[in-house]
Amino acid sequence: MKLATYSGSEATIYSVILExxxxxxxxxxxxxxxxxxxxxxxxxxxxxxxxxxxxxxxxARDIYFKDWEGKPGDGVCALFDNPDKHLRLYCxxxxxxxxxxxxxGYKPKSIKAFKKAIN
Amino acid sequence: METLIFIAMNKxxxxxxxxxxxxxxxxxxxxxxxxxxxxNRMLLALKIDDAxxxxxxxxxxxxxxxxxxxxxxxxxxxxxxxxxxxxxxxxEDKLGVELIAVKERExxxxxxxxxxxxxxxxxxxxxxxxxxxxxxxxxxxxxxEPKPYKYG
Numbered sequence: 001m002k003l004a005t006y007s008g009s010e011a012t013i014y015s016v017i018l019e020x021x022x023x024x025x026x027x028x029x030x031x032x033x034x035x036x037x038x039x040x041x042x043x044x045x046x047x048x049x050x051x052x053x054x055x056x057x058x059x060a061r062d063i064y065f066k067d068w069e070g071k072p073g074d075g076v077c078a079l080f081d082n083p084d085k086h087l088r089l090y091c092x093x094x095x096x097x098x099x100x101x102x103x104x105g106y107k108p109k110s111i112k113a114f115k116k117a118i119n
Numbered sequence: 120m121e122t123l124i125f126i127a128m129n130k131x132x133x134x135x136x137x138x139x140x141x142x143x144x145x146x147x148x149x150x151x152x153x154x155x156x157x158x159n160r161m162l163l164a165l166k167i168d169d170a171x172x173x174x175x176x177x178x179x180x181x182x183x184x185x186x187x188x189x190x191x192x193x194x195x196x197x198x199x200x201x202x203x204x205x206x207x208x209x210x211e212d213k214l215g216v217e218l219i220a221v222k223e224r225e226x227x228x229x230x231x232x233x234x235x236x237x238x239x240x241x242x243x244x245x246x247x248x249x250x251x252x253x254x255x256x257x258x259x260x261x262x263x264e265p266k267p268y269k270y271g
Contacts, residue, residue: 001137
């Protein structure tokens, strides 16, 4: 789904809807916002503001993202959180013009990438 | 994430425009001042990175020149960093790019050319002055039939 509010002439920003959310039409990005808005209000606002700049002014430049945030080779990167803050939004970037945003969350600086729990 | 993208692409050939009260409300909360600050920081990072690339420097070389760790350079270019003036002047010096304009610009008029041309036809008459910045003649509309003038 194209996020019309955040997209612009420089980049189109998409998010995805999981099958269980298809009826309610809630994207992963909306889940991210809803889950984190109360506790990390300013950081969520900051990320939204950065998405607007990416969509309307600069495009999805590689310098704004931190690579290798997912499994090796999956192309998942993180929208750079503010150095003083800890919230990260995971994305997949296709050049400067297309960005798919997913979920994310709070991550302490000591952890380089989210580690999958070993069952 | 790959599975999600595969499902999305197979179900729809064209992405639909999606709006929601949550996302729109969030965007509306951002004040113009806050948005401008975010934009300025990101554009500044972009300007520095473009200047670095113009110089043909890798991020490692840039880090060495600035005597900083590569992780610091990544922070500078992230678009979230709040630079000190001294750091910006150091970057200006190394990359040869203007990031902070504190000196008044000196405006120089390089030349003014006066000329007269003959224009046949009603309603147009040149004043004989060329704007040095646009190189275009200043044109005044006239209400009467112009008289032909031969230059030289």
